[in-house]
Amino acid sequence: MSILVTGGAGYIGSHTCLELLNAGYKVVVVDNLNNSKVESLSRIKEITGKELSFYKVELLDKNEVERVFAENKIEAVVHFAGLKAVGESVRIPLYYYYNNIAGTLILCEIMNKFGIHKMVFSSSAAVYGEPQSVPISENVPLGPANPYGRTKLMIEEILQDLYISSPNWSIALLRYFNPIGAHPSGKIGEDPSGIPNNLMPYITQVAAGKLKELHIFGNDYPTSDGTGVRDYIHVVDIAKGHLKAVEKILTQTGVGAYNLGTGKGYSVLEMVNAFDRATGEKIPYKMVAPRPGDVASCYADPTKAIEELDWIAEKGMEEMCLDAWRWQKNNPNGNGD
Numbered sequence: 001m002s003i004l005v006t007g008g009a010g011y012i013g014s015h016t017c018l019e020l021l022n023a024g025y026k027v028v029v030v031d032n033l034n035n036s037k038v039e040s041l042s043r044i045k046e047i048t049g050k051e052l053s054f055y056k057v058e059l060l061d062k063n064e065v066e067r068v069f070a071e072n073k074i075e076a077v078v079h080f081a082g083l084k085a086v087g088e089s090v091r092i093p094l095y096y097y098y099n100n101i102a103g104t105l106i107l108c109e110i111m112n113k114f115g116i117h118k119m120v121f122s123s124s125a126a127v128y129g130e131p132q133s134v135p136i137s138e139n140v141p142l143g144p145a146n147p148y149g150r151t152k153l154m155i156e157e158i159l160q161d162l163y164i165s166s167p168n169w170s171i172a173l174l175r176y177f178n179p180i181g182a183h184p185s186g187k188i189g190e191d192p193s194g195i196p197n198n199l200m201p202y203i204t205q206v207a208a209g210k211l212k213e214l215h216i217f218g219n220d221y222p223t224s225d226g227t228g229v230r231d232y233i234h235v236v237d238i239a240k241g242h243l244k245a246v247e248k249i250l251t252q253t254g255v256g257a258y259n260l261g262t263g264k265g266y267s268v269l270e271m272v273n274a275f276d277r278a279t280g281e282k283i284p285y286k287m288v289a290p291r292p293g294d295v296a297s298c299y300a301d302p303t304k305a306i307e308e309l310d311w312i313a314e315k316g317m318e319e320m321c322l323d324a325w326r327w328q329k330n331n332p333n334g335n336g337d
């Protein structure tokens with residue numbers, strides 16, 4: 001029996017495939033390579049010494065997805081495939097709604113057809129929108145602030161309805177906070193196309209001399225130093241959270257949402273200083289206006305995942321910075337090298 005990983009060639013998917021293989025699972029990856037390269041899968045094989053199956057398949061192509069299920073004995077699905085750029089989702093919302101939601105509907109329909117009812121879904125802290133207070137627990141009212149976040153909330157609701165319709169479904173909704181870093185081997189990591197939107201890849205590209213300086217978006221927030229606070233979490237910890245969630249859905253039915261975060265918030269300036277301390281690289285920066293839509297502070301209460309998934313984030317900020325930097329230095333052009 002295999003675990004099907006949609007979006008398995010991407011950033012979080014590739015780290016999760018690696019952990020699944022190391023834990024002894026067989027892995028089948030489906031990815032259209034829209035935001036990733038097949039090289040990440042070769043690197044996983046290199047690190048683990050194990051094989052995985054890969055289908056370059058578009059999730060919106062029902063016949064092709066069905067073929068993957070027909071050709072493999074799938075036990076459960078870890079569903080990463082989706083578009084994730086918040087700004088782009090505001091500019092071209094239909095593309096986001098169609099890709100993320102229709103892709104999930106097709107996947108669920110085919111799972112139903114093959115009698116497979118176990119899924120781990122990549123949700124996001126984006127479902128919370130502007131938090132009323134921090135840390136954020138799973139049971140607060142949800143209110144995503146952009147189309148990307150709304151696709152995640154809508155999919156969560158679709159999956160809840162599936163469970164209500166048929167209680168043999170078993171679904172874990174994992175709400176990640178801010179995944180950063182890379183595998184300690186330096187062989188797989190985040191490979192953003194163009195100028196990065198997110199803080200850590202921007203910092204590593206400044207350190208590498210690809211970008212001139214970091215622009216810090218806002219220094220007048222009600223936080224300890226005025227810059228925005230987030231819950232940065234090592235991508236390997238996130239991947240291990242999927243392993244725990246897979247174990248849970250394989251043994252129990254039900255649907256549950258879990259925050260995957262460390263529970264600690266770091267400001268942008270604290271991140272810049274942590275990167276400097278860990279790597280010895282000074283990051284030039286300048287303060288600029290806040291980025292529209294950003295919130296002052298967002299970090300998780302991870303208690304539910306600790307108690308119900310038996311998972312806890314283990315890696316600290318120094319490791320996150322060192323691993324992100326090793327990946328950048330070893331792969332100046334990401335997976336394109």
Ligand code: NAD
Pocket residue numbers: 006007008009010011012013030031032033034035036057058059060079080081082083084099103122123124125175176177178179
């Ligand atoms: P990523 O872009 O690196 O990986 C997503 C993968 O899905 C890519 O390889 C892409 O080619 C593939 N894909 C997209 N649409 C597809 C389709 N229609 N058919 C087949 N393949 C398709 O992104 P990531 O950072 O690894 O994120 C994985 C998941 O986690 C996404 O659903 C994302 O929304 C979610 N998430 C990411 C973050 C983050 O900060 N990285 C935070 C919270 C949630």
Ligand code: WQD
Pocket residue numbers: 084086123124125126177178179197198199200202214215216217218227228229230268291294
């Ligand atoms: C972090 C902090 C910025 C870049 C996004 C998505 C979220 C989730 C994770 C998918 C903020 C500041 C950033 C820069 C800066 N993704 N910053 N200069 O916005 O918390 O979350 O990624 O689900 O949905 O919105 O992450 O890394 O973009 O920003 O000052 O060049 O760094 O203002 O305070 P964010 P981020």
